[in-house]
Amino acid sequence: MILQNSNITCTLQSMKPARIGPVIERLRLEAGLTQGDLAGRIGTTQAAISKIETGRTLPGLELLDRIATALGRSIMLTLGESAETPSIEERRRRVRRALGDFEFDPWARNPSAAERDSLLADGLTRERFSR
Amino acid sequence: MRRHLLVAAALREAFEREPVVVGGTAEEFQSSAPYHGTDLDLVGVVTAVDRGALRSLGFRKRGRHWYHDVIHVAVEFPDDRLDGDTDRIERVDLGPGTAAIIGVDDLYLDRLRQATAPISNVEGSIEFHSALAVATGAFERLDRRYALRRIREIEDREGRIGERMRRLDRRIRHLAKRSMDADAGRQRG
Numbered sequence: 117m118i119l120q121n122s123n124i125t126c127t128l129q130s131m132k133p134a135r136i137g138p139v140i141e142r143l144r145l146e147a148g149l150t151q152g153d154l155a156g157r158i159g160t161t162q163a164a165i166s167k168i169e170t171g172r173t174l175p176g177l178e179l180l181d182r183i184a185t186a187l188g189r190s191i192m193l194t195l196g197e198s199a200e201t202p203s204i205e206e207r208r209r210r211v212r213r214a215l216g217d218f219e220f221d222p223w224a225r226n227p228s229a230a231e232r233d234s235l236l237a238d239g240l241t242r243e244r245f246s247r
Numbered sequence: 248m249r250r251h252l253l254v255a256a257a258l259r260e261a262f263e264r265e266p267v268v269v270g271g272t273a274e275e276f277q278s279s280a281p282y283h284g285t286d287l288d289l290v291g292v293v294t295a296v297d298r299g300a301l302r303s304l305g306f307r308k309r310g311r312h313w314y315h316d317v318i319h320v321a322v323e324f325p326d327d328r329l330d331g332d333t334d335r336i337e338r339v340d341l342g343p344g345t346a347a348i349i350g351v352d353d354l355y356l357d358r359l360r361q362a363t364a365p366i367s368n369v370e371g372s373i374e375f376h377s378a379l380a381v382a383t384g385a386f387e388r389l390d391r392r393y394a395l396r397r398i399r400e401i402e403d404r405e406g407r408i409g410e411r412m413r414r415l416d417r418r419i420r421h422l423a424k425r426s427m428d429a430d431a432g433r434q435r436g
Contacts, residue, residue: 218376220283
């Protein structure tokens, strides 16, 4: 199932409070509303809006629809489709094929002293990348 | 990469305003490419309070980086403003916290723009391969209409850079597609 409006597109599985909250906050501010104003328009409390915006609560679809409407947005639900995202292994294989013999060498990017220490701590020595 | 993302999540909690992961860490996340990032690049305004938070978390200033001597992560704040659409920022739940990462479309455009920098051997450059890695790793997710619109805007504003981005985009798109077709053929066979 995919949920989308003009600003949000995500599968319900990836629909997390931390993702939705900041979007709602931004849309509310763009609409020039306080949390109390929005709460008043949709018949809930300012505390409930605060919890949603700070990612402590995931609003249900019905509440999300009321919020979107109050903010002048629309939500479209599409059933029976999923976001076709290849697995990480598949993406790695594909990228490897596209890159061919090329290898990203962090030492070729002129690392600073701090970056050099970070690379060495990870065992990514200069010798490892030298041909 | 995960260590970098966890640091980004911690700073998201500690900072007054949400910092957004860009650069190599975002590239590794969005493309699954073996980029071997050297630092964690974050975009966002860093206030005095934020600097205090960095120090209290164990970071110290080293040149342009904030460095942590225990976890060996170098953090840089290259810009205070995201070049792209903030609506496309992705928030990734890591368990202990959430990291905000530049959207894949804006990351691709950033890599494409950087790929215009080399004067010679463009297709042998790190920048070109970075853009190619993002285009290939995130092929299905890239919003072509958005990318082409942004490139057109850059062309209008900056002329030759936009024009070079458009040419490179076409070339990179071709190579990414070819890699995917080869992969699909291999799977069918």
